Amino acid sequence: MAKWDGAYTWHKRPSAIGAPDRLRVATCQIPVGHDIAANTAQILTLIEAAAEAGADVAHFPECALSGYGSANWPDWTGFDWFGLQAAVEAVQSAARRHRVWVATGCVHRDEATQKKFNSLYVFNRDGQLAGRYDKRCCSTNDQRAFELGRHQLILDIEGVSCGFLICRDWSYPELWRAYEGQVELVFHSACADGQGRDKNETHTIPPLMQAYGRQYVYAVSSANSCRYSQDYPSLWVERGGYMGGQATRHEAGFTINALADDPEQDRFFAAVLESRRAERILYQFAD
Numbered sequence: 190m191a192k193w194d195g196a197y198t199w200h201k202r203p204s205a206i207g208a209p210d211r212l213r214v215a216t217c218q219i220p221v222g223h224d225i226a227a228n229t230a231q232i233l234t235l236i237e238a239a240a241e242a243g244a245d246v247a248h249f250p251e252c253a254l255s256g257y258g259s260a261n262w263p264d265w266t267g268f269d270w271f272g273l274q275a276a277v278e279a280v281q282s283a284a285r286r287h288r289v290w291v292a293t294g295c296v297h298r299d300e301a302t303q304k305k306f307n308s309l310y311v312f313n314r315d316g317q318l319a320g321r322y323d324k325r326c327c328s329t330n331d332q333r334a335f336e337l338g339r340h341q342l343i344l345d346i347e348g349v350s351c352g353f354l355i356c357r358d359w360s361y362p363e364l365w366r367a368y369e370g371q372v373e374l375v376f377h378s379a380c381a382d383g384q385g386r387d388k389n390e391t392h393t394i395p396p397l398m399q400a401y402g403r404q405y406v407y408a409v410s411s412a413n414s415c416r417y418s419q420d421y422p423s424l425w426v427e428r429g430g431y432m433g434g435q436a437t438r439h440e441a442g443f444t445i446n447a448l449a450d451d452p453e454q455d456r457f458f459a460a461v462l463e464s465r466r467a468e469r470i471l472y473q474f475a476d
Contacts, residue, residue, distance in 0.1 A: 202431040208451035215239035217443040221414035240287035251380040255296035258334035285316030322353035369405040390420035403430025
């Protein structure tokens with residue numbers, strides 16, 4: 190590897206470099222419930238507010254549109270699929286009207302097989318579906334309602350390569366490592382609000398997000414539902430693992446953060462990844 194001849198910036202948080210914003214993300218939170226209309230109204234309000242605040246992307250929690258299937262309707266009896274389709278179309282229209290990307294959790298039903306997935310829909314500035322990620326690491330409870338996803342998702346958003354994960358995917362480092370060197374930003378959506386219980390996630394998930402950001406050298410936007418008690422507020426982790434902005438715990442709203450447009454820091458991060466790849470080869474074959 191060529192000797193580094195630029196300024197070392199590993200120990201400087203990207204937001205402190207002074208570089209212009211490359212991609213501005215509003216990491217949003219709402220109290221995700223079973224009422225599709227109520228969820229949709231809050232999402233539409235935050236899309237508008239995020240766009241007015243200059244966001245390029247509005248990112249929402251797991252099952253934000255539909256409500257959490259396995260918690261509310263394990264057998265899907267009486268679920269309002271027509272209402273959900275109208276909600277999806279309303280979000281697409283809002284993305285198009287406000288010229289902002291939207292990533293939102295939503296139950297997805299495959300029309301051919303009728304199988305249901307815990308998914309993230311990603312709509313572009315024209316309101317078109319750019320991609321869908323299906324949760325791969327579902328709990329036993331989840332699997333009463335959802336099929337398992339099988340593939341990662343990588344999308345280019347305004348020139349930034351982005352990956353996607355959902356909630357309990359946080360427990361499987363191999364899913365996070367698979368994005369190493371492929372993306373600059375991971376969108377992670379969760380529904381971790383203990384409904385009155387102060388669970389372990391309160392103390393462990395934020396530093397876990399930081400650890401993934403530092404280890405794999407990408408930023409993380411983690412959008413979490415905010416019913417009381419929200420286990421942790423929606424948050425942003427900068428590339429390199431620094432904690433960025435956080436939303437106000439238990440309150441609907443968002444935090445806006447950005448990737449810095451800094452070629453020198455990009456070069457340094459690329460050198461770190463190259464070095465780690467070389468080291469892994471060495472360790473793999475060491476006696």
